[in-house]
Amino acid sequence: MRRARSIRCGASRAAAALLALAPVAAAPVAADETCMSPYMAKIIGQEDFIYVWTLGEEGVGDGQDKLVTVDANPTSPSYGKVVHTLSVGSRNEAHHSGLTDDRMFLWAGGLDTSRIFIFDIHSNPARPKLAKTIDDFVARSGGVVGPHTLYAVPGRMLVTGLSNDRDHGGRTGMVEYTNGGDYVATYWMPDPDDLRGARKGGSADGYGYDVRALPRLNALISSSFTGWTNYMMDFGKLLADPEAMKHFGKTVVVWNLHARRPVQVLDVPGAPLEIRCAWDGDHNWCFTSSALTSKLWLIHADSQGSWGASAVADIGDPAKVPLPVDISISNDDSRLWVDTFMDGRARLFDIHDPHHPKQVYESRIGKQLNMVSQSWDGKRVYFTSSLLANWDKKGDEGEQFLRAYSWDGRQLTRRFEIDFRAQQLGRPHQMRFGAYALYGLTGPAPSGGLAAR
Numbered sequence: 472m473r474r475a476r477s478i479r480c481g482a483s484r485a486a487a488a489l490l491a492l493a494p495v496a497a498a499p500v501a502a503d504e505t506c507m508s509p510y511m512a513k514i515i516g517q518e519d520f521i522y523v524w525t526l527g528e529e530g531v532g533d534g535q536d537k538l539v540t541v542d543a544n545p546t547s548p549s550y551g552k553v554v555h556t557l558s559v560g561s562r563n564e565a566h567h568s569g570l571t572d573d574r575m576f577l578w579a580g581g582l583d584t585s586r587i588f589i590f591d592i593h594s595n596p597a598r599p600k601l602a603k604t605i606d607d608f609v610a611r612s613g614g615v616v617g618p619h620t621l622y623a624v625p626g627r628m629l630v631t632g633l634s635n636d637r638d639h640g641g642r643t644g645m646v647e648y649t650n651g652g653d654y655v656a657t658y659w660m661p662d663p664d665d666l667r668g669a670r671k672g673g674s675a676d677g678y679g680y681d682v683r684a685l686p687r688l689n690a691l692i693s694s695s696f697t698g699w700t701n702y703m704m705d706f707g708k709l710l711a712d713p714e715a716m717k718h719f720g721k722t723v724v725v726w727n728l729h730a731r732r733p734v735q736v737l738d739v740p741g742a743p744l745e746i747r748c749a750w751d752g753d754h755n756w757c758f759t760s761s762a763l764t765s766k767l768w769l770i771h772a773d774s775q776g777s778w779g780a781s782a783v784a785d786i787g788d789p790a791k792v793p794l795p796v797d798i799s800i801s802n803d804d805s806r807l808w809v810d811t812f813m814d815g816r817a818r819l820f821d822i823h824d825p826h827h828p829k830q831v832y833e834s835r836i837g838k839q840l841n842m843v844s845q846s847w848d849g850k851r852v853y854f855t856s857s858l859l860a861n862w863d864k865k866g867d868e869g870e871q872f873l874r875a876y877s878w879d880g881r882q883l884t885r886r887f888e889i890d891f892r893a894q895q896l897g898r899p900h901q902m903r904f905g906a907y908a909l910y911g912l913t914g915p916a917p918s919g920g921l922a923a924r
Contacts, residue, residue: 508623512574515847519544520905524579525897526565532895536565551887569621571650580618596905611654612646631679634699641698642677661733669733678720683746689728694743695720706862725778737780747800765789784828815840838868844902857898
């Protein structure tokens with residue numbers, strides 16, 4: 472079996488030394504999308520597994536949310552097949568997931584019930600097991616609803632919320648836990664009534680969505696979306712409701728990473744979603760995409776430590792609202808994949824000049840499209856289809872899949888696909904990668920156990 476290699480990843484050797492982390496290896500050509508956090512162990516060889524956090528669908532299989540494990544190693548006899556499923560006993564609007572900094576556990580959230588499920592993926596990477604369920608997220612956090620991004624910092628997980636338990640609107644907070652699932656603190660987003668120390672560089676709205684860290688700048692960057700009332704509403708009904716459409720995020724917030732304190736609020740209208748930050752130590756910028764205005768935005772720092780936000784490119788035809796949903800940056804900061812839900816397309820942008828991105832490739836992946844993850848070397852790209860249960864397309868348009876491609880620098884070539892509905896699995900949402908080598912293993916032993924190095 473081909474072995475994966477793993478390292479600790481980070482923004483720079485200086486930042487790593489400052490934070491008492493392991494030294495950083497030189498950056499290869501493209502990013503391991505599962506290493507969202509610069510503090511996390513990274514797969515730099517062949518990934519063995521894709522863990523797909525999957526939303527249960529009434530009348531499909533057991534109807535429960537589940538973690539689906541897919542064999543992703545081409546040398547394996549079960550390559551491209553589902554090798555394990557683990558249902559959690561309920562439907563919770565399964566959405567995003569994240570790995571702890573040591574990559575021992577995968578945290579997965581439910582946007583409806585606000586439950587968080589913590590899976591052990593290190594004991595047997597092919598067969599994850601449920602280690603803990605957090606049922607009191609709302610109560611312990613002081614009213615945060617809808618755990619979205621689950622993001623690793625040293626020994627901690629930061630969990631962004633989408634809503635609150637008072638009015639189910641978009642005002643929300645970010646919640647910190649230990650890796651073991653113990654509550655630490657809640658940090659509320661700056662809002663018009665309380666900027667919480669942030670400079671008013673924009674129209675604070677209190678909304679939340681994604682978060683990413685730039686440790687070398689002592690910065691956290693968070694984006695904004697909408698509250699429970701909107702994201703649990705039927706999509707057609709939402710689009711036809713002028714009042715509901717007013718309640719979407721329009722800001723990006725820059726935080727002091729160590730103090731967990733908001734510093735600056737930036738105007739980014741149109742619901743800025745995923746944040747992807749540059750890896751190079753001289754690149755002080757991040758990208759996001761605005762779902763409702765179909766634009767790429769550059770969030771950038773100047774030499775004085777002040778931040779700005781600039782709309783730098785259109786995504787498709789904004790008049791048709793293709794609805795950009797997920798983005799993935801390469802580790803050499805040269806390319807950015809952008810998925811659009813409504814037209815089912817993946818677009819690749821050349822971002823060598825981040826202030827002037829240029830689209831260089833486009834492919835239709837499906838009738839609808841949501842998440843994208845790429846391998847460390849940039850040669851493998853994976854896509855899933857589901858956005859939200861009430862927002863997915865209906866009938867034949869609402870196909871549910873995981874599709875795996877190779878990328879040769881010119882075009883995508885399909886390698887395998889799994890029809891989640893045909894296999895009675897549900898709606899696949901976010902992907903995370905796994906590898907035996909992360910835990911000193913080479914794979915399954917002939918005896919049925921695990922083979923150590």
